[in-house]
Amino acid sequence: MVPISYYVFLSLAIFSIGLFGVLTRRNALMFLISIELMLNAANLNFVAFSFLHGNLTGQIFTLFILALAAAEVAVGIGIIIVLHRTFSDIDVTKAVTMRW
């Protein structure tokens, strides 16, 4: 078995890639996809530490995060469709009517 710190590095890299996507892209769908990457990084950490300690709590937390990610994507896609209907664009820098 490889050491668990390898998995911590892997999930840190996936999380940073998701953060990079959130910070640099302007498409609202790309926000959603990058957030999925970050959630998967957290899930990978939970499963790795569950294996490290021989305790099932991390795996059950991963199941809950899976369910909440499904809910989050459903609401997020509803918001994006409303955004597209209102502004006829999903560029997040153009939805500025609520600014100030």
Added chain:
Amino acid sequence: MIPETNIYDLLSFLFFAAVTLGSSLGVVMVKDVWHSALLLGVALLSIAIHYIILSAEFIAAMQILVYVGGILILISFAIMLIRRNSDPTSNTSPTFPIGPNLLNGTTAVLFFILCSFIIYSTSPLISPIGFPEGAQITTSIGYSLFDIPGSSIESEGFIAAFEIVDIALVAALVAAVMLARRTPTNIISKVSFSFSIPNFLKRGEK
């Protein structure tokens, strides 16, 4: 203590880590949203393989069912819905200019460097305990979810969290339907109109 690492374990980890990292980088680097959704599918499947390596087979199955079978389908559905309505000249394709995004991208890279330095300097290379040989992992997950005694692996009970997630899922799905419904005010006014003027009154007016 330094754990002894099997060379095949290390090779399989490195191969699938390379697949995961390459497809994740492709997700945020590719210009087309549809291509990045497909690459997200590759990344999610390789993460499911990592779960199987970490002896979490049930989580891997749920990952493939929920993420690849549900969330990815929802995202591709949204991409197709939004693309069909927009004319090809509008700016729905993601823009990736170097100038204003240089600071943001550098911030993410610096975050990675800082955190990897912290992990490298603090985490010892302890060998994982793992689950005992022949342990019923999926059965124990079921017992622990409903807080029933009989789990062969140490865990906590999650019956309250299970119910709360149930309510949250229903609320989120109803909210998504309410958000995405097209012009709900028209439906309400149509219903009230048919109630306010019955048919026999219309005939009398004629």
